Amino acid sequence: MNIKIALAGNPNSGKTTMFNELTGSSQHVGNWPGVTVEKKEGNLKGYKGVTVVDLPGIYSLSPYTLEEVVARDFLLKEQPDAIINIIDASNIERNLYLTTQLAELNIPVVAALNMMDIVEKTGIKINTEKLSKLLNCSVVETSAVKGTGLKELVSKAVEAAKTNVKNVPTLEFSKYVSDAITGIENIYNSYEYSPNSRWIAAKLFEKDKLVMENIKLPEDLKSAIMEIVEEAENKYDDDSESIITNQRYEYIEKIVKDTVVKQKRSGLSSSDKIDSVVTNKLLALPIFFAVMWLIYYVSISTIGDMTIGYVETIVGFIQVGVENLLTSAGASFWAIDLAVNGIIGSIGAIFTFVPQLMILFFFLSLLEDSGYMARVAFIMDRIFRKFGLSGKSFIPMLIGTGCSIPGIMASRTVENEKDRRMTIMLTPFVPCGAKLPVFAMFIALMFPNDAWVGPSMYLIGISAVIISGIVLKKTKLFAGDPAPFIMELPNYKMPRMKGVAIHMWEKAKSFVIKAGTVIFLSCTVLWVLQNFSATFEYLGAERVDESMLASIGGAIRWIFVPLGFGDSWAASVASITGLIAKEVVVATFASVGSVIPIEFTQVTAFAFMVFTLLAAPCFAAIGAIRNEMGNWKWTLIAIGYQTGLAYVLSFLVNTVGSFIFRGTSATERKILDISIMEEAAEGAVVNGDIVLIIFAAILFVAIGFMIYNKFSLSVKKAEAKA
């Protein structure tokens, strides 16, 4: 017999830890059909044929947020045999609210009073037996972190799933409301039969829009039901949804009063003490920037950079080995090149990012598990919501200065779907490390005396993020009411290494598998186009001008004519090869430039830089976008927007620039000097640590903001007094 047990609970209730403990290593992660909410499943350790499904962390089963709708649909449609409801015992009142909603689903529930170790320390006493009796379902004390109570929980849950004895919690509304729901149930039953009629009646009373849409009641029955609802609304002077919510909490208050003894806390809790420093008015921002800089410094510039070097060395070593092996085996020239550069090269490109990703996700899980991530949103929300982003979008953007891929993947921490999509879409605008060689090359060759060009790329990138945020928020795709920012600030906790390790491993695995296939396929195809002529003759790097890619470049070069760099196919080919990795643009110019001279003016060079900065990122980043968006539609929207904006801006640069500077040296054609090209690309784009400079600038703006707030507040107070 196959048994399905669902794991439901609030965010921060220790649900993920519990899931990992219950399933061990047998879990697999996917998305719920049609939506991008993560779905985890695993086999219950020690039992055969029992599957555990981890529902998204939710506070309620309302019809408003995606996670809640997904959880509700799963529970109603899949009808799991039992639900394990994980309750953070140190925050029992709000956690029981979800329990009162699960109670209506007519599925057996076993409640796990989790975090009992913390509860005991804070001096709260819970009478579990009495709670079990009042709720009419089994209640087990557990601590997922310490592994206590899990055996009992599991055996109770399996028992509840197997036996027909309903272990369904009760929920009492006031007599008036309960009569009203019965009245609606009778009306509904006269229309059709459903085993869930009580639940449906309660939802009809609440005027739940999803249930209303699904059940096509005849008009006369509908108005009869509405009459009952309106009467209740008049009696309570509130809308029916609020009446129910109020009564749920009243019911919980009654239960808690009978079963929980709280000791008056003396002094501040340790979380309060940490918060008094970390979200302190003056210290919050400097601490925030110090933490962010540390993460950036370790995962992107030092250890991250080092590991990229290591992986490149290892890949190079394998390439040489395979090349020797194939040569001695007498393989043809092109087969060796395909294996060494096409296949191993592109797989190597995937793996170069993996160590960096793992380090980054190590830190992100630390932030998430410790409770600091919620404070990040608390501190930064004011600034980022103006651009249609969330306070948590800061982290993806910051990481994006190193590499867009981990940046895009870090967007997972943004809960709101619209904010998350916006973050994914805009993160590639931040100039990543691989775009710098392209800028450095053009600066050295075309702008040797103009110090402003390097920083201007950062300025354009960041402006593109801000302006796109403001504008896109007004479009159909992102419009709608801003999601309310109502967020729990959980207690600080010591992160568990085991959980952090699992998280890190899952991320790296999903990147290699999902993004990896995209990168691998596209790199191989591009390699073929670059190295073969239309008659499938192998050409090699020296005869790139005869390749299929060159023909394609020649055919599409008209697209780039308005941007000023369409007069030879070299620049259009470089734009395509830039999809492999942005630094390949330099290599392409070098190899094409050795065959035919490439001409640029300062204006068209700048237009090309702007295009490289904003247009579709490399395949690896596109793979990451696909991975995080969860579907191709949004992936294409993102890439389309990026490339479109790049095209428009670089068109403006070219037309306006050519007009303003006509006749001056800025519009003079100059041949790119390929002999110093590669060397020039190694140069620094700006002197000093650009990230530090950006940090300082943001800190400056933020402090200005604070002073302005203080000032306007005191003005308002003075006005109020006057």
Added chain:
Amino acid sequence: MKTLKETECRETVKVVKISGEAAVKRRIMDMGITKGTELCVKKVAPLGDPIEITVRGYELSLRKEDADKIIVE
């Protein structure tokens, strides 16, 4: 009539009514801010918004524009 937005730091108040459209109102109430609940304003974020409150024994942060929908006494 006073709203949560106008409540001073470290002041404890009681919820009288919650206005606003259905989704936001429901979200506020789901988090435990219902009629008669005691709320204590703990602090304001360094940039002036959002605010942090204690409700039913835990910490919650919400924007001032949403706090403005909660009428208190």
